[in-house]
Amino acid sequence: MIIGSYRVERSTRASRAGFAAMLAVIVALISVPAWAGRAEMRLLIEVSYYLALAQAWNLLAGYAGLVSVGQQAFVGLGCYGFIIATAFLQIPPLVAIPLTVVAVGLIAIPTAFLAFRLRGAHFAIGTWVLAEVLRLIFTLVQAFGAGTGMSLPIHVVLDISENRVIRELILYYVSVAIGIATVLLVFLWLRSREGLALTAIRDSEAASGSVGINQQRTKLTVYLIAALIAGLVGALVVLEKLRITPDAAFSVTDWSANVIFIVIIGGIGSVEGPIVGTLVFFVLRSLLADYGAWYLITLGAIAIIVMLKAPRGVWGLIGSRYDVHLFPVQRRVRLNLD
Amino acid sequence: MATLLSVERVSKSFGAVRAVDNLSFELDQGEALGILGPNGAGKSTLFNLISGDIRPSAGLIRLRQREITHLPSYERCRLGIGRSYQIPQPFGRMTVFENVLAAASFSSGRGESACYDLCIEILGRAGLLDKCNRAADTLTLLERKRLELARALATQPTLLLLDEIAGGLTEGECHELIEVINALRGTGVSIVWIEHVVHVLLAVVDRLLVINFGKFLAEGEPHAVMANAAVQEVYMGIEAE
Ligand SMILES: Nc1ncnc2c1ncn2[C@@H]1O[C@H](COP(=O)(O)OP(=O)(O)OP(=O)(O)O)[C@@H](O)[C@H]1O
Numbered sequence: 032m033i034i035g036s037y038r039v040e041r042s043t044r045a046s047r048a049g050f051a052a053m054l055a056v057i058v059a060l061i062s063v064p065a066w067a068g069r070a071e072m073r074l075l076i077e078v079s080y081y082l083a084l085a086q087a088w089n090l091l092a093g094y095a096g097l098v099s100v101g102q103q104a105f106v107g108l109g110c111y112g113f114i115i116a117t118a119f120l121q122i123p124p125l126v127a128i129p130l131t132v133v134a135v136g137l138i139a140i141p142t143a144f145l146a147f148r149l150r151g152a153h154f155a156i157g158t159w160v161l162a163e164v165l166r167l168i169f170t171l172v173q174a175f176g177a178g179t180g181m182s183l184p185i186h187v188v189l190d191i192s193e194n195r196v197i198r199e200l201i202l203y204y205v206s207v208a209i210g211i212a213t214v215l216l217v218f219l220w221l222r223s224r225e226g227l228a229l230t231a232i233r234d235s236e237a238a239s240g241s242v243g244i245n246q247q248r249t250k251l252t253v254y255l256i257a258a259l260i261a262g263l264v265g266a267l268v269v270l271e272k273l274r275i276t277p278d279a280a281f282s283v284t285d286w287s288a289n290v291i292f293i294v295i296i297g298g299i300g301s302v303e304g305p306i307v308g309t310l311v312f313f314v315l316r317s318l319l320a321d322y323g324a325w326y327l328i329t330l331g332a333i334a335i336i337v338m339l340k341a342p343r344g345v346w347g348l349i350g351s352r353y354d355v356h357l358f359p360v361q362r363r364v365r366l367n368l369d
Numbered sequence: 370m371a372t373l374l375s376v377e378r379v380s381k382s383f384g385a386v387r388a389v390d391n392l393s394f395e396l397d398q399g400e401a402l403g404i405l406g407p408n409g410a411g412k413s414t415l416f417n418l419i420s421g422d423i424r425p426s427a428g429l430i431r432l433r434q435r436e437i438t439h440l441p442s443y444e445r446c447r448l449g450i451g452r453s454y455q456i457p458q459p460f461g462r463m464t465v466f467e468n469v470l471a472a473a474s475f476s477s478g479r480g481e482s483a484c485y486d487l488c489i490e491i492l493g494r495a496g497l498l499d500k501c502n503r504a505a506d507t508l509t510l511l512e513r514k515r516l517e518l519a520r521a522l523a524t525q526p527t528l529l530l531l532d533e534i535a536g537g538l539t540e541g542e543c544h545e546l547i548e549v550i551n552a553l554r555g556t557g558v559s560i561v562w563i564e565h566v567v568h569v570l571l572a573v574v575d576r577l578l579v580i581n582f583g584k585f586l587a588e589g590e591p592h593a594v595m596a597n598a599a600v601q602e603v604y605m606g607i608e609a610e
């Protein structure tokens with residue numbers, strides 16, 4: 032058979048439009064401090080770290096098939112790692128952040144070998160148990176205020192900047208940058224050759240091995256990157272809340288349930304899904320803020336309805352109907368160019 | 370002829386079911402072996418054991434004398450074992466091209482763009498070129514089976530395991546398939562082929578192995594095996610499908 036020339040393309044018109052829109056969003060986010068108030072900035076900080084956690088969980092569960100309910104282990108370690116580095120080791124906060132992330136990564140390696148012995152539901156429970164054990168350990172450590180927790184010493188806060196406005200600006204930009212960087216990282220990863228492996232594992236784990244993909248290595252990489260992201264978020268949480276307790280640091284509701292909700296609602300197994308999910312989550316939260324328990328019940332009900340009616344979430348509905356990909360991870364072949 | 374694959378007293382149980390029961394056989398380099406047996410005889414399980422999707426309860430598997438019994442499937446692929454799945458396992462949300470590309474790239478360790486030509490060529494041979502940008506889960510069953518073949522070919526195997534790829538094909542399509550496989554044999558690829566469509570199998574293979582209830586039943590020159598009384602008995606069951 033004679034094959035004419037061909038070309039493999041990586042972007043579509045929709046993705047170019049999507050990219051332009053993303054750039055606009057980034058510019059808007061940069062300009063926020065100029066026109067918005069403290070409350071909006073704090074909200075966007077939270078949005079950023081939920082976005083990062085959602086992207087991480089999506090890589091874990093949506094691609095690598097690692098349904099973790101224990102990411103709070105690494106958020107919590109990030110919180111306490113940052114406290115130890117700054118309050119106890121006197122390391123400047125902006126240096127302490129990357130150090131904390133490295134430390135969390137080092138701790139994550141042995142946990143991976145434990146967790147990877149477990150499959151499916153056992154893995155989920157195993158990760159949860161690990162996080163609970165860590166939480167309990169930190170309730171016992173008197174130096175960190177045991178169960179009641181501790182505040183970030185004021186000198187650490189002042190070390191960032193003596194000026195509150197500048198401090199808040201730094202925290203805002205660092206958080207937003209991390210949210211954006213996480214999305215970019217996931218996008219570039221999925222677009223690369225390694226992304227081909229990750230996507231293949233998502234779609235058929237058995238067949239991915241039969242075509243030469245080392246699933247264990249890919250999964251381990253995902254697990255470690257997800258842990259690093261969680262650790263990073265943990266450090267930011269302390270900087271934002273200025274105090275920490277074991278229950279908040281290792282909260283299964285905050286760092287697993289909410290994040291899982293976001294990914295399921297938005298659409299598991301795509302870059303776009305967690306972004307959409309994060310937006311939906313924060314809109315719902317602000318709408319339902321005054322309803323106490325009903326807030327959680329409504330979130331739960333919505334999650335169940337979406338799981339039953341639209342297993343690929345809101346983005347799945349949009350993406351499959353219009354075949355749009357805001358992030359061009361696919362390869363399109365153009366045949367017979369001559 | 371040098372031995373390529375040897376399966377030595379291999380067994381696999383699923384709970385109380387002995388899916389493969391103390392089975393042994395060998396395959397020479399360049400040889401094509403057909404495997405027959407009624408439904409549930411353990412044929413696909415045998416493939417899963419050879420490709421490394423599952424591990425045997427007992428026995429050894431060797432490729433070119435090297436023991437591979439406990440190697441993970443990706444390493445076996447890189448050693449030259451390619452396979453298709455009876456129930457197609459496409460990477461459903463990837464395009465047809467990307468399915469083949471992943472196979473070509475990860476089996477060989479080459480970069481993506483170094484594999485483009487090979488992928489286009491294989492998709493052309495498999496008759497899937499016009500569908501190369503389609504998401505694999507939008508393909509029909511027959512197209513998915515072709516994709517199974519294309520993806521296995523993209524790993525450039527020295528040993529190709531084919532699990533029921535001819536079912537549902539028209540006479541003409543069967544003929545095309547036979548040509549594709551025979552051409553492949555011409556390039557030195559060894560083949561083990563599970564197929565219920567016996568006349569297609571007989572047009573390709575040098576030798577037949579028949580298994581029943583996971584056990585060896587008969588083996589040898591195809592027509593002699595088909596004439597074997599014990600095979601005739603279970604063969605009635607095969608043909609009745
Ligand atoms: N993963 C599994 N778990 C439990 N039992 C299994 C599993 N895989 C196969 N079996 C059982 O092992 C036996 C052999 O199955 P196998 O699929 O290998 O048969 P087969 O010869 O390929 O049949 P067919 O011609 O229908 O494809 C069957 O009884 C089947 O139910």
Ligand SMILES: [Mg+2]
Pocket residue numbers: 412413414455532
């Ligand atoms: Mg079978």
